[in-house]
Amino acid sequence: MTQRLRLDPPVPEDLDEVFAISGDPRTWAHIPGERVTDPRQTEASLETFGAGWREHGLSHWVVRLGEAGAYPPLEPGQVLGTGGVHLLAAIAGKPVWNLGYRLDPACWGHGFATELARYAAERAHAARDSVPVIARVLSTNPASLKVAQKAGLELRWEGAPSPQTAAAVGNRPASRLILADRELDGDVLAWLVSRG
Numbered sequence: 426m427t428q429r430l431r432l433d434p435p436v437p438e439d440l441d442e443v444f445a446i447s448g449d450p451r452t453w454a455h456i457p458g459e460r461v462t463d464p465r466q467t468e469a470s471l472e473t474f475g476a477g478w479r480e481h482g483l484s485h486w487v488v489r490l491g492e493a494g495a496y497p498p499l500e501p502g503q504v505l506g507t508g509g510v511h512l513l514a515a516i517a518g519k520p521v522w523n524l525g526y527r528l529d530p531a532c533w534g535h536g537f538a539t540e541l542a543r544y545a546a547e548r549a550h551a552a553r554d555s556v557p558v559i560a561r562v563l564s565t566n567p568a569s570l571k572v573a574q575k576a577g578l579e580l581r582w583e584g585a586p587s588p589q590t591a592a593a594v595g596n597r598p599a600s601r602l603i604l605a606d607r608e609l610d611g612d613v614l615a616w617l618v619s620r621g
Contacts, residue, residue, distance in 0.1 A: 427544045429494055430537060432486035434478045435471040435507070439487045442504040443467055451530045452506075455566035458593030470507075477511045483552045485509035485525065488541060496535055505532045508541045510549045510558060515616045521605075522549040524560040524573060533568075542576035546606065557605050559617065563590075564600040578604035582614060587621040 426432055435443070444467040446452060453460040461467055477484025488505045490496065499505070508526030515521045524545055526538050549558050560573040563586070582603040585591075591599065603609075603617050 426491065427540050429491050430505070430540060430544075431489040431491045431502070432509075432541075432544070433489065435474050435485070435487045437468075437471070439504065440464060440468055440471060443471065443487060443507055446504070446506045446529045447527055449530065452527055455563055455569070456590070456593045457595060474507070474509075474511065481512045481552070483509070483522075483548055484511045486541075488526075488528065488537070490532070496532070499532055505529050505537060508538070509545045512553075512556070515613045516610075519610060519613050520553075520556050521609075521613060521617070522546075522553070522556055522558040524549075524558055524576065524578070526569075526572065538568075538572045539575045542572050546576045546578075557607050557609060557613070559603060559605045559609070561617065561620075562602045562604065563594065564602060565594055565597055570602060570604075573604045577606050579606075581605045581609055582618060584618065590621050 444464045447461045447467045450460055474485040485507050486509045488508055490499050490501055490503045490505055492501045506528035510522040510524050512520050513523050526541055528538055546558050560578050562570045580602060583600050586599055586601045
């Protein structure tokens with residue numbers, strides 16, 4: 426829990442509320458071709474996050490507005506989205522914490538994503554400080570880039586997207602950005618670069 430957010434590991438009952446956000450085209454404006462359109466996609470993500478909690482004691486939370494403070498039209502307890510860090514096995518013996526967040530546009534502009542991202546990075550350091558925290562962002566999503574930077578991550582690589590990612594972005598020019606809270610081993614960075 427943060428000052429303003431209630432954070433819970435996902436459960437199957439969260440599906441409908443989370444899908445309403447993950448399927449919202451506004452949350453995919455930076456890469457419209459990747460938009461979630463089937464609840465089963467969201468269900469699979471929630472299952473992945475649940476497995477992360479069971480296996481590593483940390484993953485993405487379902488994010489709700491806490492009881493403190495008023496942010497009309499948001500209501501205390503309302504699901505705002507998902508976010509956190511998920512452990513990826515980048516290279517044998519060299520995992521990374523992948524930072525991510527997808528929040529309801531109705532709550533944008535209040536600093537909730539930054540509050541969530543900072544807390545997630547803190548929890549990752551507390552759980553396994555030797556594992557880097559990374560974020561993969563597209564240049565078409567400058568708000569997400571700012572959040573990752575405010576969470577203490579710095580740009581470590583910038584390059585062209587894969588043809589598949591470029592097609593999903595559409596007709597706008599885009600770069601892929603990899604950020605991390607520390608310098609990355611060359612093989613770990615190469616693995617991240619190879620993934621689209």
